[in-house]
Amino acid sequence: MSDLISVSQAEALIAEHMPSFGSERVPLGDAVGRVLRQAVHAEHDHPPFDRVMMDGIAVHWSAALPRRLRVAGAQMAGMRMQSLTSDDACLDVTTGAMLPAGTDCVIPVEQLRRDGDSYALSDDCRPVAGQFIHRRGSDCVQGTLLLSPGMHLGPAEMALLAANGVGMVEVAAVPSVAIVSTGDELVEVDAPLGEGQIRRSNDTAVRAALRLDGFDRVALEHIVDDEAATRARIADLLERHDVLLLSGGVSMGQRDYVPAALAAAGVRKVFHRIAQKPGKPMWFGIGPRGQAVFALPGNPVSALVCATRYARPALRAAQGASVTAPEYVCLDEAVDINPTLASFVPARVQTDTQGRLTAYPVPSRTSGDFSSLPRTQGFVQLSPGQGKAPAGTVAPFYRW
Structure with a gap:
């Protein structure tokens, strides 16, 4: 266990090494959903007359x-x-x-x-x-700061941009992302299943998660379990994309070629393996041109947990998005925890009669069991400990 880092260490190391994706100017109509990268001040008094x-x-x-x-x-x-x-x-x-x-x-x-x-x-x-x-200027006077860099441009923000004459908006650039599934057992969603095969789903889940955050420049790729092919494809993908999100091939098995292929392509390892369950084998590094590389475990629950807990917030931060504090929930029942690993437990949440956000754990039987995830909205993060986290425990909650 000595080579494991904590969840907070992993979070800090990712934040320390993530690149910036820069900004671009787009017409007002194309700015919705983007991350603002300029300050916007009141063009005039609001209202401009009595x-x-x-x-x-x-x-x-x-x-x-x-x-x-x-x-x-x-x-x-x-x-x-x-x-x-x-x-x-x-x-x-x-x-x-x-x-x-x-x-x-x-x-x-x-x-x-x-x-x-x-x-x-x-x-x-x-x-x-x-x-x-x-009265004139009763809402705000000319020059008042209305919008700050890092804000997400929703309906209210878009209205302010329009009302203050911002026809071209500086927003965070959207990086090009490749989501790469590895494994001989994986086939396309519409392909017939042969013996020992399963359909690819991790890349679909992670792409959906990224699209919720406005990352729409996403390509899905597949690499078979071949060392030479893995090295060649990873080198090629690094040339064409700003971010790589790999799924599978990152553990310590005899056909887990991803770490060696990344090293051969000049990607510098920042860390490998986090003291958490599921998702312990996660790998993170930076490519020779500053590309961010997240190598996620191949099990579906592990991949989605790691993408949600680490990759998505890191990509938002790299766009300059304002950091949002996690939600906190109150456990409805006791939950088994690991003595040495942080536990990420899927849960459904709802507000109780006292106005508290309550989490109802829906644990997966294994890190490959994602059939119950649609009954949940995210997962709670529980610190290592002995026995169970009792009902009433307050813990951070991360939405899918």
Whole structure:
């Protein structure tokens, strides 16, 4: 066990060695879902003028405001500013319009009755100065920092970009990723199964996980259990991609050629083997041009756990994405733990009646048993210890 590193050590070493993927400028419409790499400040005061908040009339308020007001014109949304010059008159206004000069009060249409060229105020209408007016700069003033580098561009962020005239957006570049399955036993998803064969699924699962994070430049590759072929293909893939995610061939079996092939291609090993279950054989290194190489175990649960726990957050961080703290859950029942290895236990989660996020463990029978994973949303990470982690234990939770 002396060559094993801890989960936290593995996390720190990956963060220390990961490259940066740089940035690019894209049209606003192509920026959704990307990671922002520029600061965005308010182009102008928001709102940029005193803004009417209700359909109705604008008046100059006074304690002696008449109960009947003559209509002197209109201020519609998008019009240049109009003016009111008489205290016994009003202007028709619509939501979003500029507040007319000479007015300081908006009376909503629900409190009015139109009578020819005038409005009568309803009996219960008691207007006050300043009502239903969205004052200039009350949301933010020109120059206010609105968006910071590292933010994920969702609907709200996209609205701010548009509202502040950012037509070209600097975002993190998306790296080219190769997901490589190794093994003679693997066949394509639509191929007939021969004796001793299984269909490839790890690459499909990992690609799906990466796409959830916006990584869509992904190629799926397969390498047979041949030493020369493994060396040649890995060298070729390193020339064509920024990131390699390999599945299988990384343990200590007589046909596990991946570590030697990576070394032959100039990939520098950062670590190999983590004190965790499942996923102990995981390997990580950096290629001669700074390529990030994650060699994941071949068992399906192990591969998905390692991709979720290490590769995905590392790729997001390499894009400059803001680091998010893990969720924490409360175990619903006691769970067996390993005395020397961190345990990653699949679980389904839901909020209990006290508002706590509760985890219900759904342990896999083996690291190759992924049939129960669709009943889970992720896994809990439990520290090494004797016996069981008791019900009520609070632990970090990582979503698939």
